[in-house]
Amino acid sequence: MGEPSGRSGHFNFARDVIDFWSAQRADAPALWWCDEAAHQQRFSFRELSDLSRRAACGFANAGVQKGDRVLVILPRIPQWWTAMLGLIRLGAVPIPGTPLLTSRDIAYRIAAADVHAIVTDADGARKIENFTGVRVIVAEGKQPGWIDFDAAVHDADPTFDPPETLADDDGIIYFTSGTTGHPKMVLHTQASYGLGHRATGEYWLDLKPADLHWNLSDTGWAKAAWSSFFAPWQMGACVFALDARGKFDAAAVLDALARYPITTWCAPPTALRMMVREDLSKWKFPHLRHCVSAGEPLNPEVIETWQRATGLLIYEGYGQTESIVLVANVRSSGREVRIGSMGHPTPGYDVQVLDHDLSILPPGREGELALRVQPHRPLGLFKEYWKNPEENAARFRGDFYLTGDVARRDADGYFWFVGRADDVIKSAGYRIGPFEVESALVEHPAVLEAAVVGVPDQTRGQIVKAYVVLCKNVTPTDALVTELQDHCKRITAPYKYPREIEFLPELPKTISGKIRRVQLRKP
Numbered sequence: 001m002g003e004p005s006g007r008s009g010h011f012n013f014a015r016d017v018i019d020f021w022s023a024q025r026a027d028a029p030a031l032w033w034c035d036e037a038a039h040q041q042r043f044s045f046r047e048l049s050d051l052s053r054r055a056a057c058g059f060a061n062a063g064v065q066k067g068d069r070v071l072v073i074l075p076r077i078p079q080w081w082t083a084m085l086g087l088i089r090l091g092a093v094p095i096p097g098t099p100l101l102t103s104r105d106i107a108y109r110i111a112a113a114d115v116h117a118i119v120t121d122a123d124g125a126r127k128i129e130n131f132t133g134v135r136v137i138v139a140e141g142k143q144p145g146w147i148d149f150d151a152a153v154h155d156a157d158p159t160f161d162p163p164e165t166l167a168d169d170d171g172i173i174y175f176t177s178g179t180t181g182h183p184k185m186v187l188h189t190q191a192s193y194g195l196g197h198r199a200t201g202e203y204w205l206d207l208k209p210a211d212l213h214w215n216l217s218d219t220g221w222a223k224a225a226w227s228s229f230f231a232p233w234q235m236g237a238c239v240f241a242l243d244a245r246g247k248f249d250a251a252a253v254l255d256a257l258a259r260y261p262i263t264t265w266c267a268p269p270t271a272l273r274m275m276v277r278e279d280l281s282k283w284k285f286p287h288l289r290h291c292v293s294a295g296e297p298l299n300p301e302v303i304e305t306w307q308r309a310t311g312l313l314i315y316e317g318y319g320q321t322e323s324i325v326l327v328a329n330v331r332s333s334g335r336e337v338r339i340g341s342m343g344h345p346t347p348g349y350d351v352q353v354l355d356h357d358l359s360i361l362p363p364g365r366e367g368e369l370a371l372r373v374q375p376h377r378p379l380g381l382f383k384e385y386w387k388n389p390e391e392n393a394a395r396f397r398g399d400f401y402l403t404g405d406v407a408r409r410d411a412d413g414y415f416w417f418v419g420r421a422d423d424v425i426k427s428a429g430y431r432i433g434p435f436e437v438e439s440a441l442v443e444h445p446a447v448l449e450a451a452v453v454g455v456p457d458q459t460r461g462q463i464v465k466a467y468v469v470l471c472k473n474v475t476p477t478d479a480l481v482t483e484l485q486d487h488c489k490r491i492t493a494p495y496k497y498p499r500e501i502e503f504l505p506e507l508p509k510t511i512s513g514k515i516r517r518v519q520l521r522k523p
Contacts, residue, residue, distance in 0.1 A: 004234060011167040011191035013230065014052045014089035021236050022049035025209065029238040032212065033078050036244055036252070041078055048085065050158050055086020057160035058152030062134050066091030066163070068116035069173065071109060073097040073124040073220070076243040079138045079149060080219050083119050084229065091165045095173045098220025103127040109175060113185060119149065167191035173386065174222045174321045185386040186321050194230055196324045196380025199346050201231030204317045204328040205264060206290045209236035215266040216253065222321040223295060227266045250275040254283045261287040268295045269302070270513050272314070273442065273449060276302050277471065280309035290331060292317060296514055297417045299439040300339045318342040318417065320403060324380030326351055326371060327415045341414040342407070349378055353409050358398045366418055366431060369407040374399035406433070423517050425454030427462045432496050434517065437464060440491035444484055446474045451507050451515045452498060466498035467520055469506055476503035
């Protein structure tokens with residue numbers, strides 16, 4: 001049967017992947033969508049191929065051309081997948097954005113990326129001001145000044161066939177979540193991202209054509225490109241989507257995981273930490289065979305709790321908005337999973353730990369995680385930070401792309417995450433990774449979430465301070481502070497314990513769910 005691939009010098013994900021599976025497995029399921037009321041829609045690869053042609057035609061009729069940048073802000077509804085495929089087929093450049101974006105966020109993205117068109121729903125439309133480009137509204141019917149996406153797709157030519165795209169044409173732009181400063185624009189090319197995620201799907205997600213894969217990520221996160229779009233369809237698998245809105249409901253997610261025949265599953269650490277606080281004995285997952293997590297390191301206690309309840313390991317992986325999966329625990333490798341480790345480099349990717357002089361460090365030493373890009377640049381790595389030569393110069397040095405993350409490699413080749421380079425705490429001569437202390441804290445039954453930062457100290461340079469979110473019905477007290485400090489001293493090296501603890505109702509996070517430690521470090 002073969003596998004999807006590009007033609008010499010050309011690549012287009014809609015043509016070379018969706019149309020490939022449409023020809024090989026026309027009626028095979030490609031997208032299974034449902035909402036919280038259990039309404040469902042299912043789409044085959046043939047139907048997605050047809051819809052993507054119609055969507056591309058609809059966008060072209062509206063005045064969108066190859067190379068135009070298009071902001072796509074939609075919840076988890078089928079039209080998100082249709083619009084993304086239509087724009088890619090046309091050769092336009094989608095810029096996915098989460099519905100959590102504010103009017104100010106949207107205005108910044110429109111100006112920074114010189115956006116030509118916007119695709120959104122009524123909630124998104126209310127946040128958009130003074131935009132004179134093409135405006136397309138989804139699932140809301142007619143509104144003055146807006147093109148009805150559903151009607152445009154329905155009325156479009158199903159045989160529409162735009163010119164082919166080159167492999168190195170601009171493919172997609174993601175704004176980084178911005179833990180510091182303004183978000184940067186991460187530009188991927190058509191082939192590098194669309195083809196590169198085959199490694200994500202084959203190695204880390206362990207996908208086969210018969211799989212039904214569910215990823216919890218919001219459509220605006222790069223993780224949705226990883227696990228809800230490029231990687232599953234590269235492997236011919238079906239994407240499952242649950243249109244759940246509002247506050248995260250751990251029990252509802254577990255209900256869905258038990259109700260539907262989901263075989264592979266990806267959840268962010270924030271969600272998993274909340275889910276393992278439920279009584280997992282209430283649910284059975286008869287179809288589930290493979291679980292993964294990424295975005296931030298997952299605390300070992302969470303992995304162990306999930307495994308005790310389900311019999312399934314969680315395979316962690318590491319990558320960035322700028323890349324595909326670079327380091328992962330790979331099921332098919334047969335290697336032991338060492339809980340807390342990111343695993344080994346993805347096959348074909350040369351990942352190293354470097355010192356400040358870009359020299360490769362021996363096992364056991366902490367340094368910056370880096371990907372070799374010379375003499376051959378690997379598939380899946382972004383082209384550049386668009387319009388940001390200073391950041392490009394800082395990240396691409398010598399033969400490497402520098403990730404900005406600190407890690408170490410052990411003697412057996414396993415990689416261990418320490419923290420962002422600017423998050424590592426230097427206290428009285430010790431280097432302390434915040435994740436180690438956070439993991440110790442969340443092992444305590446009173447703690448739901450924790451974030452650790454370094455704060456200035458006259459004697460030690462910095463001391464460890466923890467911000468803690470407590471579980472329901474737990475009252476913050478001075479006695480609990482002492483108890484948590486003693487708990488950390490027992491779990492990890494005593495010099496790492498938090499000398500200050502502050503209780504918060506919730507932690508500040510980026511729109512992609514990562515803890516904003518930079519905000520916690522502010523006085």
